[in-house]
Amino acid sequence: MTRKQRRLTIIGGSLAVLAVAAVLVLNAMRDSIVFFSTPSMVAEKHIAAGRRFRLGGLVQPGSLVHGDNLAVTFEVADGSAALPVSYKGILPDLFREGQGVVAEGVLDPSGVFRADTVLAKHDENYMPKEVADALKKQGHWKDDYGKKPAYNAKPAATQGASR
Amino acid sequence: MIAEAGHYALVLALALALIQSSVPILGARLRDPALMNVARSTALAQLLFVALSFAALVTLHVTSDFSVVNVFENSHSLKPLIYKITGVWGNHEGSMLLWVSILALFGGLVAAFGNNLPLSLRAHVLAVQAWIASAFYLFILITSNPFLRIADPPIEGRDLNPVLQDIGLAVHPPMLYLGYVGFSISFSFAVAALLEGRIDAAWARWVRPWTLMAWIFLTLGIAMGSYWAYYELGWGGWWFWDPVENASLMPWLAGTALLHSLVVMEKRNALKVWTILLSILAFSLSLLGTFLVRSGVLTSVHAFASDPTRGVFILLILCIFIGGSLSLYAWRASSLKQGGLFAPISREGALVLNNLLLTTACATVFIGTLYPLALEVLTGEKISVGAPFFNLTFGPLFLPLLIAVPFGPLLAWKRGDLLGAAQRLTAAGVAALVAVAVLWAWTRGGGAFAPLAIGLAVFVIAGACSDFAERTGLFRAPFATAVRRARGLPRSNWGTMLAHAGVGIALIGIVCETTWNSEYIGSMKPDDVARIAGFELKLDGLTQRQGPNYREMVAQFTVSLDGQPLGVMTPSKRNFTTRGMTTTEAALKTRGASQLYISLGDIAGGGAIAVRIYYKPMVLLIWFGPVLMAFGGMLSLSDRRLRVGAPKPARAMRGLQAAE
Numbered sequence: 001m002t003r004k005q006r007r008l009t010i011i012g013g014s015l016a017v018l019a020v021a022a023v024l025v026l027n028a029m030r031d032s033i034v035f036f037s038t039p040s041m042v043a044e045k046h047i048a049a050g051r052r053f054r055l056g057g058l059v060q061p062g063s064l065v066h067g068d069n070l071a072v073t074f075e076v077a078d079g080s081a082a083l084p085v086s087y088k089g090i091l092p093d094l095f096r097e098g099q100g101v102v103a104e105g106v107l108d109p110s111g112v113f114r115a116d117t118v119l120a121k122h123d124e125n126y127m128p129k130e131v132a133d134a135l136k137k138q139g140h141w142k143d144d145y146g147k148k149p150a151y152n153a154k155p156a157a158t159q160g161a162s163r
Numbered sequence: 164m165i166a167e168a169g170h171y172a173l174v175l176a177l178a179l180a181l182i183q184s185s186v187p188i189l190g191a192r193l194r195d196p197a198l199m200n201v202a203r204s205t206a207l208a209q210l211l212f213v214a215l216s217f218a219a220l221v222t223l224h225v226t227s228d229f230s231v232v233n234v235f236e237n238s239h240s241l242k243p244l245i246y247k248i249t250g251v252w253g254n255h256e257g258s259m260l261l262w263v264s265i266l267a268l269f270g271g272l273v274a275a276f277g278n279n280l281p282l283s284l285r286a287h288v289l290a291v292q293a294w295i296a297s298a299f300y301l302f303i304l305i306t307s308n309p310f311l312r313i314a315d316p317p318i319e320g321r322d323l324n325p326v327l328q329d330i331g332l333a334v335h336p337p338m339l340y341l342g343y344v345g346f347s348i349s350f351s352f353a354v355a356a357l358l359e360g361r362i363d364a365a366w367a368r369w370v371r372p373w374t375l376m377a378w379i380f381l382t383l384g385i386a387m388g389s390y391w392a393y394y395e396l397g398w399g400g401w402w403f404w405d406p407v408e409n410a411s412l413m414p415w416l417a418g419t420a421l422l423h424s425l426v427v428m429e430k431r432n433a434l435k436v437w438t439i440l441l442s443i444l445a446f447s448l449s450l451l452g453t454f455l456v457r458s459g460v461l462t463s464v465h466a467f468a469s470d471p472t473r474g475v476f477i478l479l480i481l482c483i484f485i486g487g488s489l490s491l492y493a494w495r496a497s498s499l500k501q502g503g504l505f506a507p508i509s510r511e512g513a514l515v516l517n518n519l520l521l522t523t524a525c526a527t528v529f530i531g532t533l534y535p536l537a538l539e540v541l542t543g544e545k546i547s548v549g550a551p552f553f554n555l556t557f558g559p560l561f562l563p564l565l566i567a568v569p570f571g572p573l574l575a576w577k578r579g580d581l582l583g584a585a586q587r588l589t590a591a592g593v594a595a596l597v598a599v600a601v602l603w604a605w606t607r608g609g610g611a612f613a614p615l616a617i618g619l620a621v622f623v624i625a626g627a628c629s630d631f632a633e634r635t636g637l638f639r640a641p642f643a644t645a646v647r648r649a650r651g652l653p654r655s656n657w658g659t660m661l662a663h664a665g666v667g668i669a670l671i672g673i674v675c676e677t678t679w680n681s682e683y684i685g686s687m688k689p690d691d692v693a694r695i696a697g698f699e700l701k702l703d704g705l706t707q708r709q710g711p712n713y714r715e716m717v718a719q720f721t722v723s724l725d726g727q728p729l730g731v732m733t734p735s736k737r738n739f740t741t742r743g744m745t746t747t748e749a750a751l752k753t754r755g756a757s758q759l760y761i762s763l764g765d766i767a768g769g770g771a772i773a774v775r776i777y778y779k780p781m782v783l784l785i786w787f788g789p790v791l792m793a794f795g796g797m798l799s800l801s802d803r804r805l806r807v808g809a810p811k812p813a814r815a816m817r818g819l820q821a822a823e
Binding site for chain 2: 003006009010013014017018020021024025027028029031032033034035036054066069070088089090091092093094133134
């Protein structure tokens, strides 16, 4: 086999693998990407029931209701709209009323967001970055959301997820 | 006083790094051995001063000197001693100091043990190391100085993030950094080779042990991090395809590819240009990991800092080093001589395939990790790319790789015999098919995926065993001969077999855990019994306890299997008063390679507590596999071949160098 043939084999093989990879990536991009939404974006865009997305906002104070067998319901609000959320399971350590939350799941036909994952993926200011950005964009950001506990503290972040 | 001394030592280290980054290069241009030898002494002195600086920060943390901002923000006088020490790198400033300390350590090691290197190559390598070091010293001194004082010192510190108050912090970051930063050596060697315009098989021989060392530490660091997340975060997951995790996986994939292409280069003097590119990529991805984790673009347990100037500074370092090295590569790579010829079906061919699949898999991880960030910057739209994406892209690419793994070591160099290799793998193939059949029958048609995946894993492991049997003549020659041959087998062969078997073992763990994981979630009152996978867990009661810097609520469970008591498990919830944070301490009970896992949720009304119980079959194999891979790497590292024919006694070499 000459050098040229060898090189062509290798280049051909590489291109084939890269093409396969590109197809895989594009296919996966179409099916498995999850968009982030806030309750008011949900109200505007009319997201179809059954489409997976991430919902972010603040847990409405006073809306958390514990049902039987670890079922919980609460409302996620962003200042102009609120969306009821139902979840079954253990809420993460950092879940609090009045604090930021990101939940992943689908809307059911009655308009309730059925979360299968509640992420408490934020720092000790209880404000996920996505939620903070979304609130700022809508003009509902209040400075005390991001208030730092004394002394120019760097937020030490924490992460956890409950499925 | 100690803080100022530490700060001053760091400034001196920067000064030394600046000398080390210029004088040796000048020496190499002028062919002046004295100037080139400056690299060695400055590298060692730099290590000394960074070590002093690091020791100063450790002392400040241990003595709880709250007049230093870093200590105040991350320590507490009641914190146990071990966490006072590990807390040194449990924050942004300290972890960057650890980063440069390890960088200086590697530079010092090259200076101390690189006596067999050509003088000009060593000068170039150490100079490139010093460029990286200078950039990071500047970064620390300008944006993240750990030695800053507070005007009026408080009496008590703000304590370390409770999630980090764990023995994992003592092991995971140093290991991971030894891996990340270890790739700086192969990067420096690559850039030095490009600067010198000369590269040969000897180059690969010098780089290999360093790359292998970095790879071993990175493997262990990732495995350790994964296990830590598994037992500390309380949700029983061990890999979340989180950007931070991907940031460590990408250099690992590139480093694994590099490890294999270096073999081709050393043995066959081929793939030179590609190997250089991989060396650059592996370290670039390590830098990218540092950027993703340290710049605050991501929110995670790893992101301590959200000061934008730091992000911009690291981005600048990233652009200079990645852009600079790739430009140098584009400019000089064509001047490197072409290597030897080989047929597509050969050991080289198999290693090229390995490289191709590993780098492509790495690229898909790269896209999945950076696409959301890029999209947000460009359009402001927020998306998240999670496990499904990676399962659909990474998985299919690893499938052919795993099928090919057993074939590689059985193919001959230059021109291999695929049919012969396949014949020699018949036994492994049969073992895999038997495994598939048995599992499928056992699960009674509960889905074909898991049996097939485990069959593949068995094929990989049995393939490694066949390779061993092939090399020792086991089953063909008398047993005593086989044993004698096994003893005479080079350690690098043992290393290959163990590392490849480790991949298969990890795969078995992953498949078993994801397929046959049983879960019980419910609220339990004292004396309630939960049943899961044949186990009975009775909640005996809840007690409150005071720890050194937290209060905890401990639940005691009595575990029994078929009426046989197995002991107690005590998961707890800790409340750290200083930060007002709660952590969940999971309780684990290991049976063979499987584990029972209990973590607690909130207390609901009526004294009931939310409980999450998992039974995870074969879960420990997920981490045992990487440990075996790392052990294989260590065996390879201790191979005679990497020592023989190289270093003469240091003193004699110094005499030789002077005459050069």
